[in-house]
Amino acid sequence: MLETREKRPGSDIPKKSYPQPLQPGSKVTTEHKEAPELALRKKRAHRIRSIKDWALFTGYLTPSFVGVLIFFFLPLLMLLKTSFQKSSTNTDFVGFNNYVRTVSNQAFKSASINTLKFALWAVPLAVVLALLLALLLNSGLPGKSLFRSILLNPMMVPVASVVLIWQVFFSYNGVVNGWFFDWFGADKIDWLKSDKAQIVILIMFLWKNLGYNMVLFLAALNNIPTEILESASMDGANALKRFFSIKMYYLGSTVFFVAIMSLINSFKIFREVYLLTGDYPYDSLYMLQHFMNNAFNHLDYSKLSAGAIVMCIVMIIIVGGLFFAESKLDKDVEG
């Protein structure tokens, strides 16, 4: 068989040698024997171009990179260093002493518990309520864009401007207490100095952030292909079914984005609390930022830096966990 094949006509013409595709493990050699200098020139040109590209885009990046390096990355490293020192002037190495001191500090403990507790309430509520609002506005309501811009308004208003009105509503002799007294004959509650204080700041947080979250959800809802929804309703899927099996699939990543943004914003609730109640609020309102501020006032750097590092790590864990959960969920949905 083999012999007959070799005798086919034309088999005696010598085969042209084409450059073979690279095999794994084989050495890279330039096959351009006829023009090595050309290949060399090409290679050099390529290298020069890539270096030029690198230089160009590094040039664009430089201002930001230098700034971030000076104002964020280097100070964070300094922070890491001071967190292991006895104090900012006394550079003795004390190991994890500062961390132990900070974490066992009663104020730090209650501050972080309060902040986390608030985030635990605020983030899910902000996500769910904003989603409900977005669904409501997306259900063919007339004047949708008007509602949207009205609901975005609270985001624009600086906290300092509305603090006065919150004061009017929620202080001890305030309006809310007056209403409750008139309608139910309820006893007056000092809203900002009782266990209900967290509810008050929750209301303020939702008031400020629902609009932003809602716009994010509205955008995601608009991105859902309408054919799929229509065909689902043709097949007899009711609104609930359509929501849970189609819309949630498309909203998944947005939910995570909104959750992360709400988490970041929930740390900013300090503004309201500070402007309403000052440096030393009621216990359940004592936030991490209060702790930081008071530590700043005492100039206790090593404690501060240890606290900041602990918070940094916690934030990275939380956000990393969220990212991880998102990627995992995405895979689940796709696979």
Added chain:
Amino acid sequence: MDNSIREQRRAAATKARRHVYVETPKFTSYFESMSDAEREAFFKKEKKRSARAIKRRTARHNFVLGIGVLIAIAVCVLALIPIFFTFLNSFMSSAEIKDNYGVIFQSLSGHNSSGGQYLSKTPSLKMVPQYVTIDQYKDLLLMSPTYLLKFWNSIILVVPIVFGQMVVACLASYSFARYRMKRREVLFFSYIILMLMPFQVTLVPNYMIADKLGILNTNWAIILPGVFSTFAIFLLTKYMRQIPSAYIEAAKLDGASEWQIFTQIALPTCKSAIFALTILLFIDYWNMVEQPLVLLTDAEKQPLSVFLSQINEAEIGIAFAASALYMIPPLLIFLWGEEYLVEGISRSGVK
């Protein structure tokens, strides 16, 4: 049983082969069996029924829609109440405000009072002032220079930050979008993490570096970290990566330099994002409390946002006017650029 069916089928097949016409009993429909009068009556009734059903359905739809609108309106009213009250109350005379809210601020009288004392008088919340006056504004603008000074402090803090951050962010995000090597992606990821860090983390490093550079208690201590904050870079990079590479290649073929590509293709394409980010940054920094509190120990340099909380009893009226004035710039900017803002926010969340 089986056989009889087989027999029947065989017979039918034979007949079919021979083209024998077998008469089947004629199907007379329901309508055909009726007389004309009956049919007309039936259709009349059916028409009425379906009209009623359609009416009922649209009524139900309208009802649900109406409830939706009502809920939306209620939410909108809740959202607007604090803003409206601040605005309208700023037009009251100071005597009227004292009459309305004096009770509240008597019991407060500074932040540190523990527990309010009971006052039998309840405050009266009024939307519409009895006499519309602009006395508060007059007092604010002419009589008390501190408020104006604070207002000016806010402006000279916020404007440089917003412009600086936008310039830096445009350059950097163009670089991140065009040059995507592994190390750059790592750097970009570290930028994202930096963006996600709350103030509680970044303020301490800011304080330390400001201390080292000797700019503590000057405006630079706030402006410089603000300029290099990475929030704008994150969102703009997301935008710039959506520019089709065909645009850039076409420009290259036409002989555009890299700078021309940047200024004449990348920036105009991202115009709406740049406007949106400018608005977002302005709002964010107009609203800042944490940074000035920590980085500016001098009370004179504090912006209005911090100062407004330190009102005392005598100045409630002016404080309302100051609050209203303070929220006017962001609201005006919002009116001007609402579409950009909505689009910018929308596209930031969609992958």
